[in-house]
Each structure stands twice: as structure tokens, then as C-alpha cells.
Amino acid sequence: MGDAAGRRERDPRGFLRTLFDAAVEAASPAKTLAGFLPPPPKGRTIVVGAGKAAAAMAAAVEAAWRGPLEGLVVTRYGHGAPTKRVEVVEASHPMPDAAGAAAAARILERVKGLTEDDLVLCLISGGASALLALPARGVSFEEKRAINAALLRSGADIAAMNCVRKHLSAIKGGRLALAAAPANVVGLIISDVPGDDPATIGSGPTVADPTTSAEALAILRRYRIEASPSVVAHLESAASETPKPGDARFAKVSNVIVATPFAALRAAADVARAVGVTPVLLGDAIEGEAREVGRVLAGVALSAARHDAPAAAPCVLLSGGETTVTMRGKGRGGRNAEFLLALAIALAGAPRIFALAADTDGIDGSEDNAGAFIAPDTLARAAALGLNPRQCLADNDAYSLFAALGDLVVTGPTRTNVNDFRAILIEQAV
């Protein structure tokens, strides 16, 4: 940040945290949702929904809605928020549990028997897939859960996982919207996927599904996921097929995206620009094995430091999307921590480069942190504590390393979810 007396030293950790907070704030339902609400209907308004932002979205609807309102949403344990008229149920994510299944069954009941004058507001955000885990007839809860767990371990991307989930589900892939007919259905959606395709977010319970049962079977084969004969029989039956785009039963269904990963990145970019740090938006669609993404973005950061490209320092490389972690070790750590550890190793102590990576939902993987922070001295400080960063990475144990360094980023559940947030700051030479 320039001023007349010369450049003042920035606090990189505080600055990067400010960017992250701006991104999360831009995706907050309280800030974004009201402007997208339809007018109240003649009949009843039923609020249903699921996802890490479901409680916060329900609270935002309550705050803005004129008229009667009732309903039920399901969110992740710890992601609840106070509501008055819409019941909030908490359930397990990423591993589904019985609480989620029961909530999904109640939601399906709740939208049945409505009339053409009624309106269903369906609040969908990331995490809805696991939270609305109600198996299709003929598939047991345990089987669906085992397949889901295997998918999460397999390194399959979110689109592949959702294709399988939709074809084993009683509620996903447009089935919730079908159940609500003949009522009007408005899906209000916070995107956590690159491309912001409503059919993909939360496995699209209100959206016709272009994927097929045959594709779901192919994915199980490709990732060598074991499936019982009854699951295979289900996927080979017509009953497993989801409604397809163009289906006339979707005439009274509309879907709108109320917050996106890219808008969150743009908010962070605005904050950086305002203090004289050039933002470079690498986009909301970064995928790949977390440790390899770390190596690649290290290369971009080193180029900025050495060659002023893609931008001259001070600059910050911003990106979203969702990396994957193929588990090889037995350590602790989410994909953002793993990304950061690989980034630190690839940067090898390069001066003036700092980074924060965190999940905008506030929880990186299954630990209690949103993400972590690295600085040029990360590897040296780890070594001073007797930690071996390469060994930690080999063990998928980045959380333990960052915890020992005191470099976790902890926010608690943010009650929204626009996927991962990564910011790599390249400071000017003094």
C-alpha cells in the first residue's frame, strides 16, 4: 500500500484473511438472497431445502418474506442458525446419516398435495447431496452410504459423484420438483461448483438431469467402486432414470443462482485492488489433485516474483474451485491444507510469497479449521519443530503440521459455501 512516506509494511496474514472474509461475506445469504425472492403466491408458501447454507438461507427468507411461511430445511451439524417459522434440522456431512434421510423423507412429504396456487421455495447449497441422502426404492441406506464413502476416497470429481448419487436417490436429479407438482417451485441456489450449473449443485433436486443411469454405472466401474447386485439391478432399471431437460413436468419450475464462487472471488479482488494490490483472477474452476495444484500455482507465483507476470508485485493470485485429495497416508488434513503444504514445498522458502487457502464453508475436510496460512518461513519453522514437511505431505497430514505451527485458519461454520478460496500474495521487494 503506497503512501507519501513510502510503502508501509503489510501484515500478510491479516491482509489475506481480510480477502477471505470478503469472499465469504459476498456469498452470505443475508446479503444476497432477498433480491431473488418471487412475489408471494395466492396459496401457501413452503420453504424446503438443504446444504451448508440452508439455515442461513431460511433465516434470510424469513427476514425478507411478506406473508405466511412454513417449512423445513436440513443443514450440516453445527451450521444451524436461529429461525422462527422454518424448522432447521441438522444432519451429517460428508457422510450421510439417518437424521438427513429422515429430513429428506419429511421434505418429500411436505411438498406433496399442494395446489397450483402454492409456492415451494427450495433453498439449495453445497452439501445438499449428502444431507438429502434418501435412497431410491430398492437401494438400502447402507449400500448408498458405502458407495458414497468409496466415491469420496476415489478421487472422482464432484460431477461424477453427483451423477451416481442422483441415480441412487429418491429426491435428487429433479425428483423433489416432480414431487411438488402442481405447485410452483422456485429453486434458490448458492453455487459451489465451477460453471454454476444448477443441475450439479447439491445434485439438483429441482433441476432436470442430463446424466443417465448408464453413466452412473460407468463411473462406478471407472473408479472400481463395489456395488451390490441390487444396486446394479436398480441402475439397470427404468425406475432409476431421472427426468431429463425439456420434460413438460418442469413447466412451473424455475431455478436461480443467488451467489457464486466467482462473485466471491471478485469481492476479494475488489478489496485487494482498493489497497493497491493487483488481483489476478485465475478463476473459479481450478480442479486437480491438491498437491499438484500447489506445484502449478507455485510456478505462477514464482513467475510473478521474478518476471512481473502475470502481474507485478504487489499482486495476489485468486482462485476457487475444488481440488481433490487421493488418500495415501493416514494423517489429518483437508484439501486446502494439503494444497498449501505442497505449495510451500514447491516455493522452497522463496521470499515475499504468502498464501491462504480455506474452504468458504469454514470446514476444510473433516477437521475444525477452514484452512491454513503459509509464509516464506513455513518450512524453516516446521523443521525447527522437528517436522518433515515432505513426510507430512506423503502422510496426508498437513493439518497436524499447520496446527503445530499455529497457522490454521479457524472461522467455525460460515453458514454459506462457495467452495474453496485460495489467495497467494506476492509482495514487492523492499
Place this chain on the structure above:
Amino acid sequence: MGDAAGRRERDPRGFLRTLFDAAVEAASPAKTLAGFLPPPPKGRTIVVGAGKAAAAMAAAVEAAWRGPLEGLVVTRYGHGAPTKRVEVVEASHPMPDAAGAAAAARILERVKGLTEDDLVLCLISGGASALLALPARGVSFEEKRAINAALLRSGADIAAMNCVRKHLSAIKGGRLALAAAPANVVGLIISDVPGDDPATIGSGPTVADPTTSAEALAILRRYRIEASPSVVAHLESAASETPKPGDARFAKVSNVIVATPFAALRAAADVARAVGVTPVLLGDAIEGEAREVGRVLAGVALSAARHDAPAAAPCVLLSGGETTVTMRGKGRGGRNAEFLLALAIALAGAPRIFALAADTDGIDGSEDNAGAFIAPDTLARAAALGLNPRQCLADNDAYSLFAALGDLVVTGPTRTNVNDFRAILIEQAV
């Protein structure tokens, strides 16, 4: 390219090829070397050197030099160029052979017995490591060759490979400069590594070496490379240690970089900008597993297409560096072809995105092509031929796929080497 009558259709393949040619041209010795030559000495001038650009560099010296000149350089088979006074020997790369070993021994002989009035011009470019493969006393040629082959298969990065090579060599890691004392030594270097560190390029035969024998041993252990007891004994002996920075014996040695990967990328950027395509320089330091780099850069390209970030279409993402391929299958293909196939799979036919990736030396891996080209219809055309792109990638068989499609980029040896070149073009919607 805008004009008054509206945008004319660009030929993406031809355009991307123009960028590649501009990058190679910017790294050509004929274009860059003359300006860096020192004045002729009182005594003799001996030209030695090695690398994929060695013959072209020798020819450039001959064209510009005033005064007597003699010497010997070694280049890769097929990378020779006509010279009059400097002998050009061809040898094997990346697997060293006896021709390279003999040439290295002759080069060491050639610089011995010089005086303070003499000058050695040492022409170094990428590939010099393999071409100057002369084992240290106590290490057999076969052992050194086996270790080098194992390193190439291991996924180790170029810095790690060079550390091992220097400590098993009679000529690398500054040893050539030591042999030339008391003559003046000027290293003229074409960089093929991120950061352009002279100690790393071609294993730095004229540059003091900061790496140690102990590090070389650690790298062999980390990548589980088998080493014989005699190799281990050598690396544990003082004789294996290279001269370190600050060594007084380097007072009459200087090194200058005459061409770099980044300058080559900048030349391509200039060509793009001149026709109204915004260049985004992601830098010269992209490393990582080739297929993962493809996924990551697909994300950046998709963001450009969807969100105008990091730049609005038409734009081109330019990057250099060197990806790695961990061999799992038995197919054919270099790292650029593998990168492109993974990129095409991740892009999944996204419209308006085209890419070219190629090795600036003209040879991608051990095939006869420099690289290849992809378009939105790459996957569809492969499927029409009965090819399975995912299976090709699993088999490390990208070359076969691009050969079948007629989408190889073939240049023959370019007689320079500034590492990989990648250009991803995002066209405007019509």
C-alpha cells in the same frame, strides 16, 4: 482480429503455431548470441560446449567472431548445424552414450594446458547434462547410465536429477571451468530451467555448485534409485564434492545467459497482442505432473471463457517450464502430448478453446514430434476413430492419439531449447 467489417475468423491452429514459432525464434542463437561475446583475447580462443543448441551456438559464434577460433561441441543426434572451424559431434539424449562420453573427454583435454592469455567460450544449453556424461573416477559408465535412466522414470524434477548427475560426473558442477584454469572462461548459456540459474542449466559445467554429495545421496534414497556400493562409496568420499560458490579458482570465470524461456514467452505474447489477442503470461515456471497441469490450466481457460478472467476473450494463456510424466502405461508420448490430452479431457469439448503445447527443442520426449494441437472437437474426432482418450491417457499413449488425429506439431530439431511452450487460445463467441 478486429477490422471495420467485423471480426474475421482466426485459424486457431495456424495462429498458435505462429506463437510457437515466435517463441523458438526468440531463443535462436543466431538471433541472440552475438551481442554477448567478449572481445577476442591475446591468446587462443577455444570453443567448447554441449546441448541441443550447441551446434547452432557454435555457428553463431563463428559468424560473429573476429579472430582465430577452434574447438569442439557436442549436440544431440539430428541437432547438428554446418560449422567451419568448430567441430560438431553428435551424441545421444536423454540416454547418454559412448559418443557423448568420448566428446566430453576430448573437451576436457582441449581446455587443459591453456595460459592466462587464452579464452574458453563454453556454449551450454539444455541437454548438456546427458551429452556431457563422463563419469567420475570410480563410477562406471553403465552405473551412471542406469541411475540416470531410473531418475528419468522416477518423476524427480530437473534440479534433483542434476544434483545427482553433478556428483557422479567428471565435468559438471564447475569441473570444466576448473580444468581450463588459468585461462579466462566465459559461459554463454541458453536457459531451459525456471529461474535461469546457471548452476542448474546443463548441470553447470562452468558454474560453482551449491548442492552437495550428501544431497545427491538423499535424492537417490527419496526416489528409491538403486545405487551400487561403489557409487555410494564415491558419493560418501570427498572426491565427489563439487567446487562451491565463492571458490577462488572461479575468479576468471564468468557466465552469461543469452536466451531464456521467459523471453521466448514474451515474444509470443507480443505476436498475440499485435493481432488483438490478449496474452496472459502464466510464467516460465510451471511444473507438476503433466496430466494434472492439464486439469489446472483447463480450469483457468474455462474461467476466461465464462468470466473474462484472468482476461476476456480473445486471449491466450502462455506458459513455460517443464512438466513431468510418471510412466504408468506402455504407450508413446512426451510430456506436452500428455498435458494436451489431459487438457482436452478436462475441457470436455468446451467451445472456443484451442491449445498447442510443444517442446521448443522440437522433440517432445522421444518421439519425432515437437508437440500437438487440440480443438473443441478433439475428443469427438478421437471417438469417431474408435479411440478412447481416457484409456490413451492411462496408457501414457497421447502420441498415438494425436498421430491418428493428424494433430501432431512437427518441426524437426529447432537447434535451441528454452523448455516447454504452452498456448491456450480462448476465442470470442461469434
